[in-house]
Amino acid sequence: MKVAVIGASGYVGAELIGLLCQHDNISIQHLLVSENSSSCGKTFAALHGRWQGICDLPLQSFSQTWFDTFIPAKQDKDADNALDAVFFATPHEFSALWAGAFLDAGIKVFDLSGGFRLKELADYPHYYGFEHQDINTLSQAHYGLAEWQHEQIAGAELVAVPGCYPTASLLALKPVIAHELQLENSLVVVNGISGVSGAGRTASLASNFNEVSLMPYNILKHRHQPEISQEAGVEVIFNPHLAPYKRGLLATVTLQLKPGVTCARVEHAFKSAYQDKALVRLLDAWPKIDNVAHSPFADLHWQYDEDKQVLVVACAIDNLLKGAAAQALQCANIAMGLPDHYGLLPQTFTGSGDDYSLVSHAPSTSL
Ligand SMILES: NC(=O)C1=CN([C@@H]2O[C@H](COP(=O)(O)OP(=O)(O)OC[C@H]3O[C@@H](n4cnc5c(N)ncnc54)[C@H](OP(=O)(O)O)[C@@H]3O)[C@@H](O)[C@H]2O)C=CC1
Ligand SMILES: CC(=O)N[C@@H](CCC(=O)OP(=O)(O)O)C(=O)O
Known part of the structure; x- marks a missing residue:
């Protein structure tokens, strides 16, 4: 799965990128921040020092121009740089505005914000403080509580990763x-x-x-x-x-x-x-x-x-993990037909009572 992450300078984005860059079925193509972000042009590791030597990709600024340059209206799925999925670790309003454009280009969306979690459009102004303009995309969203919505996640183009x-x-x-x-x-x-x-x-x-x-x-x-x-x-x-x-x-x-x-x-x-x-x-x-x-x-x-x-x-x-990044990876694993804990635990788990422990391939954390 070739992916982009928007929100790479934030806490959730950083956790997610740390997991994705060590996953052997996922390759990161783009890391993005907001158009005028002070992080733009820096490397991911320069911003989040614990990933030094693990992920040195540069952070690009997301804009309409970036979208028009890198996301062709109709993707050639076999092209080397074609994206399969995008992760939004961005403010809710940003996800609500942009998710539909990626779906239209045939790219799966895993949204870690609350932009697509509530089914009722009318709840957004009250609880999120903005008018959701994209009812069509909202209606395609599937809630992604990994342990409970396996089937829906497997078939979803847009997963609303739970809060x-x-x-x-x-x-x-x-x-x-x-x-x-x-x-x-x-x-x-x-x-x-x-x-x-x-x-x-x-x-x-x-x-x-x-x-x-x-x-x-x-x-x-x-x-x-x-x-x-x-x-x-x-x-x-x-x-x-x-x-x-x-x-x-x-x-x-x-x-x-x-x-x-x-x-x-x-x-x-x-x-x-x-x-x-x-x-x-x-x-x-x-x-x-x-x-x-x-x-x-x-x-x-x-x-x-x-x-x-x-x-x-x-x-x-x-x-930041089961509450965001790790659950988003569970959803991506399910979409790829992998065990949901792939890349999160050793592959020896067979059920309750087994002696399983977390693979500690991450360096010590700064948070
Ligand atoms: N923190 C948590 O525990 C959890 C958070 N979430 C959700 O995940 C999302 C991210 O949260 P968190 O990491 O904590 O937030 P942060 O504030 O730490 O990070 C937000 C990220 O979004 C980027 N961003 C902001 N505006 C834009 C834009 N217009 N275009 C592109 N990128 C943009 C920021 O980049 P920059 O500022 O560099 O431009 C930054 O990388 C939020 O929706 C949050 O509600 C979900 C579950 C748990
Ligand atoms: C301590 C704190 O402020 N927590 C945040 C919730 C975490 C979060 O980012 O919310 P989502 O899961 O909806 O994205 C809050 O109460 O708004």
Whole structure:
């Protein structure tokens, strides 16, 4: 698969490029940043020092002229420089504006922004602050929660890679909903905590080292609330929190189950969902951010009170990896017919209980 990455100077772009450049079925053709970016002309490694000696490709500026030069209206798929796919690790509005043009040229799109995650056009002004102009492209988008949407991802031209909070929340919620264990019309509460890299690389007062302190934010209005509700199929209350560490995200979901539901049924729901999934680890203790930071895993644990029928599920991920770049690579692997964990784990995984560990081919990280 010959690919381009737009957003190569950002945190998510950097993680993604680090994974792509070590993947033996993927070749990077172009790395792009915004038209007037100060990173333009630098090499990827000059900007992200941990990739020195691994990826020295130059960063180009994305513009209409770049598009007209490198993306012919009708691609010759066999040409040496023809692109098969483009990854957008860009602001939501940029993806919403440009994804359709790549699709028209026959290039698959993996969008890591929120530009195509919500199905309702009318939700964009409210939750994202812009009018989505491309209903035609939006209607072609398939949500890409890798463990749950394998078939749709395999056949998709445009994959909306899930948000970081939704990834952890949905991995925790979906087995319960799929097995119809939740008490109908009962409250579902999701508390999310994210490290500061979740806010991206561009400096802002809110993400300034001196300002960051554990606190809730965007309560009852965060854009991930409709995304989680849409994909879980139940309305949720979503409480995001910012925490003073670099990377990692924890979602803790609390919900009421139907009378008579036992621990055994809950266990069956989680085991049947994930026992053959390489990147989801069902733990027998509460997950820790430190065990998933810099890894593509999602760690899950639950506790159920049969008397009160209250279930609490916690899921920890790295927001930049399972919450973004690693999940995008899972989607690309699925599109190529490879195991979804290809290039993320050794190829020895055969199911739950196996002794598998993360391939550590990345040098120590700067984040
Ligand atoms: N951070 C996280 O944990 C997660 C982020 N995401 C999503 O991934 C996307 C990227 O996030 P993140 O890496 O954190 O953000 P950053 O702010 O770190 O990076 C944004 C990137 O987009 C580029 N960019 C901005 N405008 C344009 C443009 N007009 N044309 C081309 N490139 C442009 C920037 O380039 P430059 O500034 O050099 O021009 C930069 O490379 C966002 O949509 C975000 O919501 C998804 C899941 C998790
Ligand atoms: C800590 C922090 O600011 N987190 C970001 C969410 C991460 C992100 O970039 O969101 P997407 O997954 O939708 O792309 C936020 O709350 O807006």
